[in-house]
Amino acid sequence: MLDxxxxxxxxxxxxxxxxxxxxxxxxxxxxxxxxxxxARWSFPGKQLLNxxxxxxxxxxxxxxxxxxxxxxxxxxxxxxxxxxxxIVFAFRWTGAALAAGVMAFPLMVRAIRLSIEAVxxxxxxxxxxxGASPLxxxxxxTLPMTLPGIVAGAILAFAKAMGEFGATITFVSNIPGxxxxxxxxxYAFLQVPGGESSALKLVLVSVTVAMAALxxxxxxxxxxxxxxxxx
Amino acid sequence: xxxxxxxxxxxxxxxxxQFEAPPGLTVLFGASGSGKTTVINAVAGLLMPxxxxxxxGDWMLLxxxxxxxxxxxxxxxxxxxxxxxxxxxxxxxxxxxxxxWFAPKDAPREDMGRVVELLGIGPLLExxxxxxxxxxxxxxxxxxALLSAPRLILADEPLSALDETRKAEILPYFERLRDEVDLxxxxxSHSASEVARLATTVVVMEDGKVVRQGAAAEILGDPDVxxxxxxxxxxxxxxxxxxxxxxxxxELDAGGEPLxxxxxxxxxxxxxxxxxxxxxxxxxxxxxxxxxxxxxxxxVVHQVHRGEGAVIVAIDTGAGRVLxxxxxxxAQALELATGVAxxxxxxxxxxxxxxxxAVGG
Numbered sequence: 001m002l003d004x005x006x007x008x009x010x011x012x013x014x015x016x017x018x019x020x021x022x023x024x025x026x027x028x029x030x031x032x033x034x035x036x037x038x039a040r041w042s043f044p045g046k047q048l049l050n051x052x053x054x055x056x057x058x059x060x061x062x063x064x065x066x067x068x069x070x071x072x073x074x075x076x077x078x079x080x081x082x083x084x085x086x087i088v089f090a091f092r093w094t095g096a097a098l099a100a101g102v103m104a105f106p107l108m109v110r111a112i113r114l115s116i117e118a119v120x121x122x123x124x125x126x127x128x129x130x131g132a133s134p135l136x137x138x139x140x141x142t143l144p145m146t147l148p149g150i151v152a153g154a155i156l157a158f159a160k161a162m163g164e165f166g167a168t169i170t171f172v173s174n175i176p177g178x179x180x181x182x183x184x185x186x187y188a189f190l191q192v193p194g195g196e197s198s199a200l201k202l203v204l205v206s207v208t209v210a211m212a213a214l215x216x217x218x219x220x221x222x223x224x225x226x227x228x229x230x231x
Numbered sequence: 232x233x234x235x236x237x238x239x240x241x242x243x244x245x246x247x248x249q250f251e252a253p254p255g256l257t258v259l260f261g262a263s264g265s266g267k268t269t270v271i272n273a274v275a276g277l278l279m280p281x282x283x284x285x286x287x288g289d290w291m292l293l294x295x296x297x298x299x300x301x302x303x304x305x306x307x308x309x310x311x312x313x314x315x316x317x318x319x320x321x322x323x324x325x326x327x328x329x330x331x332w333f334a335p336k337d338a339p340r341e342d343m344g345r346v347v348e349l350l351g352i353g354p355l356l357e358x359x360x361x362x363x364x365x366x367x368x369x370x371x372x373x374x375x376a377l378l379s380a381p382r383l384i385l386a387d388e389p390l391s392a393l394d395e396t397r398k399a400e401i402l403p404y405f406e407r408l409r410d411e412v413d414l415x416x417x418x419x420s421h422s423a424s425e426v427a428r429l430a431t432t433v434v435v436m437e438d439g440k441v442v443r444q445g446a447a448a449e450i451l452g453d454p455d456v457x458x459x460x461x462x463x464x465x466x467x468x469x470x471x472x473x474x475x476x477x478x479x480x481x482e483l484d485a486g487g488e489p490l491x492x493x494x495x496x497x498x499x500x501x502x503x504x505x506x507x508x509x510x511x512x513x514x515x516x517x518x519x520x521x522x523x524x525x526x527x528x529x530x531v532v533h534q535v536h537r538g539e540g541a542v543i544v545a546i547d548t549g550a551g552r553v554l555x556x557x558x559x560x561x562a563q564a565l566e567l568a569t570g571v572a573x574x575x576x577x578x579x580x581x582x583x584x585x586x587x588x589a590v591g592g
Contacts, residue, residue, distance in 0.1 A: 120316075122314070123316055123318060123319075125277055125303070125316075126310070126312065126316040126318075127318075127329075128276075128277075128302070128303040128304045129275055129303050129304070129306070129308055129309075129310040129385075130304075130309075130310075130329055130330035130333060130375065130379045131304050131305075131307065131330055131332075131379055132304055132329075132333050133302075133304050134304075136304075136333065137304075140318075140329070141318060145320050
């Protein structure tokens, strides 16, 4: 089974899994916070925030990647600062994770926001009258009831991160072992004669991961409804 | 003692309510849209009024003049909502313990076992709210509110989402709450029979204002105060159970006069409140004879109140104040006026068991 994929292909799969995992793990807290803010608070600039969150979904990925390069590149305003404390994104796997995280963020926030909106505000009020502060209400009422939605959002984001190509290749290029994720590897294999069989294998891996993620997130989404319904 | 003074303007509606709720159960009584729920939500802190002052004893919940506006979670209230609002992801037991966890450690608290016993929810503890009936949910909600170590209990029409059978199931628990738990209770209702059974004090609201407040018997026996209209009028008598007869009737002592009702649950010696609906009372100038009705209370007309279509007559009898709803024609034919001696006839079977409640103390 292990020799079904060559070392080059394995490297791409392993890197993709690592990139996708960190992309989701690092953006999840911010995703939950953003989803909560969009679902529950009203503040000036809410529509603007909503727009920015969804921007990667509608912009050409190359544009997002280029903007990341401008911002987080070694000479960029944020990237330059981070460079001084030893955090480098450009042309590293961390940059691939950042690009994947940004591209997957809208999907994650959308799923979590929907499940927060499904929680009845009246239950949160009941929690408050029983002595729970807003933070405790969030931790003991809102969060547990949204948990399946959060997991669904995370899985969806994971699948999206696994397949991210345009922004990644623009931002961190296509360096074997460093930034060559599955899609970049497929692209690279297709550029050389005789690479089709390797590309096909990776296509198979991609399809399997995507289908599994979609299935699991569907099941979890249904459980949100049941949970909120008190079953 | 709860004291409330609120001013709040919505678009098209102004709330301007002042009242005091002494110990016991105070019913905020009025038609829908009269502002009852607004008042109770302001007491809970779920609504911040423009101006106002709310205090439980010397515990200040709100004093806009001095900038005191406690957040709901700092008010130490047990709020029983219309829909139970149990947490669906927690078991009944976890729901019950939820409030206690946030209460100050030194707060005087109810014993979990006693509350579970009081409400009869022992067999439900391990279940999820989704698997409970409406009545069971509401009992758990009462327990959850009680166990949060509150200084005040709030209830917003807690029975209105239940059918008649479930209402009859829950009402006794509120009577026990009133009689056995030493906390002021503010209870919103638009049901005259709930008021009759539960209220120690009644605060009548109309168009965002408090129009009357006083003891339950006094308010319900006043023909000028009919927030639900003349059809719902009915006075409350406090009577003592004397004997249960073999033919299914219970004989009660109403201020020296005998009163016969269909068999009631309480044993001899117990005091009960009986609501006599005004439309179930017939008036006669002379003492009637050969009548199937068993209860004839003689008294004197206190007041004749002309409403639209009907007349409400208040009669002071030996048993207490009774209201009768009769037609204008009958009132004229009997020449009813203040001071006239009459006999009030109450048909025994017309007193529903839901109109009979326990009296504490």
